[in-house]
Amino acid sequence: MSKVTDLLGSQYPIIQGAMGVICNPELVAAVSEAGGFGLLATAFAEDVEAVREQAKVTKKLTNKPSGANLFMMNPLTENFAKVLAEEGIRTVTVSGGSPKALIPLLRDLGLKVIVVVPTVEVAKGAEGLGADAVVAEGSESGGVQGFKGVSTMVLVPAVVDEVNIPVIAAGGISDSCGYKAALALGAEGVQIGTRFIATKECIAHAVYKNTIVAAADTGTGLVNMLRFQIRALRTTLVERLLKGQESSMPDFTWQAMEDSWIKGDLEAGVLPAGQVAGRISTILSVREIIKEIVA
Amino acid sequence: MSKVTDLLGSQYPIIQGAMGVICNPELVAAVSEAGGFGLLATAFAEDVEAVREQAKVTKKLTNKPSGANLFMMNPLTENFAKVLAEEGIRTVTVSGGSPKALIPLLRDLGLKVIVVVPTVEVAKGAEGLGADAVVAEGSESGGVQGFKGVSTMVLVPAVVDEVNIPVIAAGGISDSCGYKAALALGAEGVQIGTRFIATKECIAHAVYKNTIVAAADTGTGLVNMLRFQIRALRTTLVERLLKGQESSMPDFTWQAMEDSWIKGDLEAGVLPAGQVAGRISTILSVREIIKEIVA
Numbered sequence: 001m002s003k004v005t006d007l008l009g010s011q012y013p014i015i016q017g018a019m020g021v022i023c024n025p026e027l028v029a030a031v032s033e034a035g036g037f038g039l040l041a042t043a044f045a046e047d048v049e050a051v052r053e054q055a056k057v058t059k060k061l062t063n064k065p066s067g068a069n070l071f072m073m074n075p076l077t078e079n080f081a082k083v084l085a086e087e088g089i090r091t092v093t094v095s096g097g098s099p100k101a102l103i104p105l106l107r108d109l110g111l112k113v114i115v116v117v118p119t120v121e122v123a124k125g126a127e128g129l130g131a132d133a134v135v136a137e138g139s140e141s142g143g144v145q146g147f148k149g150v151s152t153m154v155l156v157p158a159v160v161d162e163v164n165i166p167v168i169a170a171g172g173i174s175d176s177c178g179y180k181a182a183l184a185l186g187a188e189g190v191q192i193g194t195r196f197i198a199t200k201e202c203i204a205h206a207v208y209k210n211t212i213v214a215a216a217d218t219g220t221g222l223v224n225m226l227r228f229q230i231r232a233l234r235t236t237l238v239e240r241l242l243k244g245q246e247s248s249m250p251d252f253t254w255q256a257m258e259d260s261w262i263k264g265d266l267e268a269g270v271l272p273a274g275q276v277a278g279r280i281s282t283i284l285s286v287r288e289i290i291k292e293i294v295a
Numbered sequence: 296m297s298k299v300t301d302l303l304g305s306q307y308p309i310i311q312g313a314m315g316v317i318c319n320p321e322l323v324a325a326v327s328e329a330g331g332f333g334l335l336a337t338a339f340a341e342d343v344e345a346v347r348e349q350a351k352v353t354k355k356l357t358n359k360p361s362g363a364n365l366f367m368m369n370p371l372t373e374n375f376a377k378v379l380a381e382e383g384i385r386t387v388t389v390s391g392g393s394p395k396a397l398i399p400l401l402r403d404l405g406l407k408v409i410v411v412v413p414t415v416e417v418a419k420g421a422e423g424l425g426a427d428a429v430v431a432e433g434s435e436s437g438g439v440q441g442f443k444g445v446s447t448m449v450l451v452p453a454v455v456d457e458v459n460i461p462v463i464a465a466g467g468i469s470d471s472c473g474y475k476a477a478l479a480l481g482a483e484g485v486q487i488g489t490r491f492i493a494t495k496e497c498i499a500h501a502v503y504k505n506t507i508v509a510a511a512d513t514g515t516g517l518v519n520m521l522r523f524q525i526r527a528l529r530t531t532l533v534e535r536l537l538k539g540q541e542s543s544m545p546d547f548t549w550q551a552m553e554d555s556w557i558k559g560d561l562e563a564g565v566l567p568a569g570q571v572a573g574r575i576s577t578i579l580s581v582r583e584i585i586k587e588i589v590a
Contacts, residue, residue: 119511120513120573138446138448150512150513150573153433153435153466153476153571154571154573157472158574172449183479185473186472217445279452279453
C-alpha cells in the first residue's frame with residue numbers, strides 16, 4: 001500500500017477528477033470498482049438532497065471507497081460536506097479557493113482532505129492548514145484555471161520538493177506513459193479527468209466524447225471568465241469567445257451544463273477538457289483504461 | 296548507443312538548448328566535454344564571421360562534437376549553415392519557422408537536421424521534409440513561443456505517437472527527475488536550456504543567473520511580440536509589459552540582449568527563461584548538472 005492508496009482506500013493511486021454534471025454515479029462507481037477512486041462532483045449542485053441522492057446511488061453500485069469534490073465557490077459546501085460524511089464518504093478533495101474556513105469542519109466530520117493546488121505557494125499553504133495530501137494540477141488540465149498556471153512537468157516536482165505530504169499529479173495524464181512520468185516526477189498518485197469523459201460509463205453526450213476523440217493536441221483554449229479561465233475544447237462557440245466575437249460567455253449554471261455536456265447542445269455552453277484530449281482517440285470502458293495505466 | 300547519441304555523436308542524449316547571445320563557446324564546449332551536446336546560437340548573429348569565430352573557439356576548447364541552432368527568421372541562415380559545415384559542425388537544430396527551404400541545402404552540406412516543433416502537425420511536417428529527429432518543445436519552455444502551445448506532458452507522447460523519427464523532449468526539464476519523466480513519455484533524449492544559464496560557464500550576467508535562482512514556479516510570464524510570444528522572467532520590465540504599462544517591448548537586437556543578458560541591465564531587455572526556473576536554486580558547473588541528470 002502506498003501512502004495515497006492508504007489515504008483513499010483504493011487498490012491504485014488513481015483518482016478520477018471531479019467534472020461538473022457528468023460525474024454520474026455509474027462513472028464514479030466504475031472507477032472505484034476498477035481499483036481507482038471515483039469522485040462525485042458537487043461544484044454546481046444546487047441542493048443538498050441532490051448530493052445525498054448521488055452518494056446513495058453510488059453506494060448501491062459499489063462497496064468500494066469513493067469520494068467527492070468540494071468546490072469553495074459553491075455557498076453550500078459545508079452542507080454538502082455534512083451529507084457526504086453521513087453517507088459514508090471518508091475522503092474529499094477541495095478546490096476552487098482556500099480551504100481554510102472549511103478544513104476544521106471536515107476534520108470534525110472525520111473526513112480526509114486532499115487539496116487541489118496550482119502553485120507551490122498554495123501547496124505549502126494547504127500543508128500548513130493540515131491537508132492530508134495535495135493534487136498538484138498543471139495548467140494543461142481541463143476546466144477551471146488561474147492566470148499564473150504552471151505545467152505538470154514543473155509543478156509536480158516543485159511541489160514534491162517543498163511539502164512533506166503526498167503529492168498527486170494532475171494535468172496531461174491519460175495513460176500508462178503519463179502515469180509513469182508522474183511517478184518519475186515524484187508524485188505518489190495521479191488524478192485523471194478528461195480520459196474518463198471518453199468512456200462508456202460517463203453520462204456525457206456522444207458529441208462531447210467525440211469532440212475529445214477528434215481533438216488535436218492544440219484542440220483546447222483558455223476562455224476568460226474574469227476571475228478565472230476555463231480550458232475547453234475549441235468548439236465553434238469557444239473559437240468565437242477566443243476571438244472576442246461573443247459579448248459574453250454563457251452562464252455556467254447546472255442547466256447550461258446539462259444542455260451542453262449531457263444533451264449535446266454546443267451553443268449552450270463550453271465543453272471543458274485538458275490538452276490531453278489530443279492524445280485520446282477511443283471511447284473505452286473505465287476498466288480498460290485503468291488496466292492499461294497500471295499494466 | 297541510442298538513436299539520438301548516434302545522431303549527435305555525444306555520450307548522452309542531452310542537448311543544451313540554443314539561447315541568444317549567451318551560448319558562449321566556453322558553455323557549449325563544457326556541455327560537450329561533460330558528455331552532452333552543446334549548441335551555438337546564431338539566431339541574432341549579424342554576420343557570418345562572428346559565427347565562424349564562435350565555432351573556431353569552441354573547437355579549440357573541445358574535440359567532442361557540438362552543434363548549432365539555425366533560426367529561420369534570421370535572413371543569413373543559409374550563409375551560417377555553410378560556415379558551420381566548413382568549421383566541422385555535423386548536426387544542427389532548426390527553429391523559428393518552416394525549415395522547408397533550408398533542408399535541401401543542409402543535406403547538400405552533409406548536415407544532420409533536428410527540427411524544433413511546438414505541435415504534432417509541425418512534427419509530422421518536419422518528418423515529411425526529411426528531418427533526422429525533432430525536439431518536441433513544450434509551452435513551459437523559455438524564449439520564443441507560439442500562441443497554441445502544448446505542454447511537454449502532452450506534446451511529447453503525442454509526437455511520439457505520430458512520427459517514426461526520434462523525439463527529443465524540451466520544456467520543464469532541469470534534472471534527473473525531468474529526464475526520467477521525458478524518457479517515460481517516449482522521448483529518446485532531452486534538450487535543456489534554462490538550467491544551463493545558471494552555470495559557472497555561462498557568460499550570462501550574475502543578475503540573470505540570480506533571477507533564475509530566485510524565481511518561483513510562477514516566476515515567468517509570456518510577453519506578447521505580435522507574431523509570437525517570449526517566455527521571460529518576471530522582472531519589473533516584464534511585469535510592466537504584462538500589465539500593458541509599456542507602450543512597446545524593447546527591440547530584440549544583439550545590443551539589447553548583450554546589455555540585459557550579459558551586462559545585467561534589467562531595463563534594456565527581457566530575460567528569457569522556462570517555468571523550470573522555479574526549480575533551479577543553485578549555480579553549478581555544467582559537469583555537475585549532467586552528472587546528476589544521468590546518475
